[in-house]
Amino acid sequence: MIDLSALRDNPTLSGDRVCLVPLTGEHADDYYRATQDAETRRLTGSHHSVTYEEAHEYCRSRQHQFDRLDLAILELPSERFVGELSLRDVDPDNESAAYRIALSAIEFTGRGLGKEATRLVLEYAFDRLALHRVWLEVYAFNMRAIAAYRSCGFTVEGRLRDALLWEGRRHDALIMAVLEGDFRKAISS
Template sequence: MIDPTALRDKPTLSGDRVRLVPLAEEHADALLASTRDDEIRRLTGTHRRWSREEVRRWCRERAEQPDRLDLAITSRPDGRFVGDLSLMEVDTANESAAYRIALSAIEFTGQGLGKEATRLVLQYAFERVRLHRVWLEVYAFNMRAIATYRACGFSVEGRLRDALLWEGRRHDALLMAALEHDFRKAVG
C-alpha cells in the first residue's frame, strides 16, 4: 500500500554528485532559463513558452501538492541547479506513477547526473512511497536518455507513433517502465 505522507512530505535525497531538494521559488529563474534552451525544449518536446510569473507560480506551488513529488536537481558540492524531476500521476490502486526528468542545459548531459538523480528518486519511490511500477515517455531520438533509463531498470513497453511534431518532422515516443524488482536488479 502506498504511503501518502511520502508524497506530501517533500524529501531531500543526496547522492555522491547530486542532491534532490524540494522544488521551490528559489529555482524559478534557473528553471525558466532551461525552458528557453532550444535543445532542452526539443529533448522534452516542449512547445509552450512559459512566462517568468508562470514558472515562479509553478515552483512556489509544488510544496503544496500532496499527490506528487517535484524536486530540483542540484550539483554537489556547489548546489548549482542542474534540472528538475517529478513523480506524478500517482495511481494508488495500482501502486504506479509517472516519472519525468529534465536537465537544465546540455552541458549537464553525459556526466551521470541524470542517472544518479533517477536512481535516487526510484529508490525513494519503491522504498518510501511503496510504488510497484514507475513509467515514463521518452522520444525515440533521445538515445542518451534511453540508455540512462535502461541502466536504472526501465524496459521499453511500447511505442507511441508520431507522438511529437518538431520543426516539421514527426517522432515516436517510447513508453518505458521499471518495476521494483527491475530496479533492484539494475542497481545490484
C-alpha cells in the same frame, strides 16, 4: 499499500554527484532559464514557451501539491541547479506513478547526473512510497536518456508513433517502465 504521506515529506535525497531537494520559489529563476533552452525544449517536446511569471508560479505552487513529488536537481558540491524531476500521476490502486526529468542544458548531459537523480528518486519511490511500477515517456531520438533509463532497470513497453511534431518532422515516443524487482536487479549489478 502505498504510503501517500511520502509525497508530503519534502525529502532531500543525496547521492555522490547530485542532491534532490523540494522544488520551491527559490529555484524559479533557474527553472525559467532552463525552460528557455532550445535543446531542453526539444528533448522534452515543449512547444509552449514558459513565461517568467508562469515559471515563478509553478515553482512556488509545488510545495502545495500533495499528490505528486517535485524536486530540484542540484549538482554537488556547488549546489548549482541543473534540472528538475517529478513523480506524478500517482495511482494508489495500482501502486504506480509516472516519472519526468529535465536537465537544464546540454552542458549537464552525459555526466551521469540524470542517471543518479533517477536512481535516487526510484529508491524513494520503491522504498518510501512503496510503489511497484514507475513509467515514463521518452522520445525515440533521445538515446542518451534511454540508455540512462535502461541502466536503472526501465524497459520499453510500447511506442507512440508520430507522437511529436518538431520543426516539421515527426518522432515516436517510447513508453518505458521499471518494476521494483527490475530496479533492484539493475542497481545490484
